[in-house]
Amino acid sequence: MKNQNLYKYILTIADNSLILAHRLGELCGHGPNLETDIALTNISLDLLGQTRSYYQYAAKLKGESNTEDDIAFLRIEREYKNCLLVEQPNTHFGYVIGRQFLFDVYHFMLMERLQNSPDETLAAIAKKGIKEVSYHKRFSSDWVKRLGDGTEESNKKMQEAIDDLWRFTDELFYMTDSEKAIAKEGIGIDVSTFKEKYYEEVAEILKEATLTVPENKYFTKGGKEGVHTEYMGFILAELQYMQRTYPNMTW
């Protein structure tokens, strides 16, 4: 395949959306109230829509008879390039919001830059996506503030989630070789350029939410290289169940 780096680059972005959409999909019907249930489903749907656009593009690059579904469902775990943050479980609503918030701030900054990519398809996906992601970021930041500056219990729970998830944030700025190559070509984004800005914005919102910015300097990474947490296998067991059990069928 030509464009091997571009293909891989697309996956590092798209897999985040797929796996986060999956985690949010698990919550459908189980939210703390109907309005939040609808909002989380909405975010899941947006992410899934973005995933499809990326995978359709990736499938085209891959050629032959590849489809978005082959890419979504028929890879082995090591071939999924999402960051570890998005695969973390829905431990409680604080974790759902914490995971979303830490991802959304990053995702928004990435889309902001990607919409100017000379690659027309990526730019178009990002232009459409940024409107959605800007809503996601507002939703999750507002909830971080509500929970942080709500009751004593909610403050404790929100802090617990942020403290626990913090160790996955550094990976957002880790760059694989394909990312580096694509950034060098001027098509992809050098994510290290907005790392500082990311932590500043996150800290500002946490402060407003009366939460403490974690001081933990030990981070975990691996997802972007395909080395995932133990949760990933179970996510894929559900995600791939139908395609693996009934191969080569139309649904």
Added chain:
Amino acid sequence: MSEKEIKNLEQIFEARIARDEKIEPKDWMPEKYRQTHIRQISQHAHSEVVGMLPEGNWITRAPSLRRKAALLAKIQDEAGHGLYLYSACETLGISRDELYEQLHSGKAKYSSIFNYPTITWADMGAIGWLVDGAAIINQVPLCNTSFGPYARAMVRVCKEESFHQRQGYEIMLTLCRGSEEQKAMAQDALNRWWWPSLMMLGPTDAESVHTEQSMKWKLKRKSNDELRQQFIDQTVPQAELIGLTIPDPDLKFNKETGHYDFGEIDWDEFWQVVKGHGPCNKERMSARVNAWNNGEWVRDAAMAHAEKNEKRKVAKAS
């Protein structure tokens, strides 16, 4: 108010309904009308919300990205229906929290069909095709019901349900055009959902307690048996078209009546599920109760935060 005055108001009220005028929340209404509407609208809202669970069961396992997105969107529509219906119900002077309380305590009912398990992907097709199909037959007449907020909510609900029904049928069609395994999966789903779908139209007319009063208030336009016949007449040719067999050996088109004759419905099963002993009643209820209880700290936090913000605003202004 004297008894005579009340009687007079009741007559004016009934006459308005007879003239097809809409009753609005601020209008005078007999207490029984209010209570009947709270019961029916909330039961409908609860059905939408509990109905999210059996389908939600397949979001993470949907077989393609397109199907996954459509399923998510469908369940989101159901949550939206729940939302308008709870709001319509609140106009009758009851809060959403009280309605939830009635659901969680078992006082309020929801459609029994959602107490059946969704065990294969074809169940997503069968639910759309049959369950939403039966729901539409129940609901279309409600677009002209006498209580304004309910009638208006139903116009939107019916439009979306009809889309869901076509989508469900299309899932079944795709399976029937597929491999032997896929066809078998579709047939199996029809076998399991057919009879419970017929039961959705309610007990037979002889057993139905609410029909007469509901007809007068236009909460009902046709009897349960008439609706059931309409559903069967509409659905049998759809099954034939995609090569599926209705699991009823007594099903036969009757040339004289122009309708399908059908076999005996197992009403013992119906009452067993209604009374709480169906395959998933406990699971559905505990999922709802857990969602509510686990969400309490979140709702409390949102309230506390809103109050703090309000105080800060007042402090800033003064």
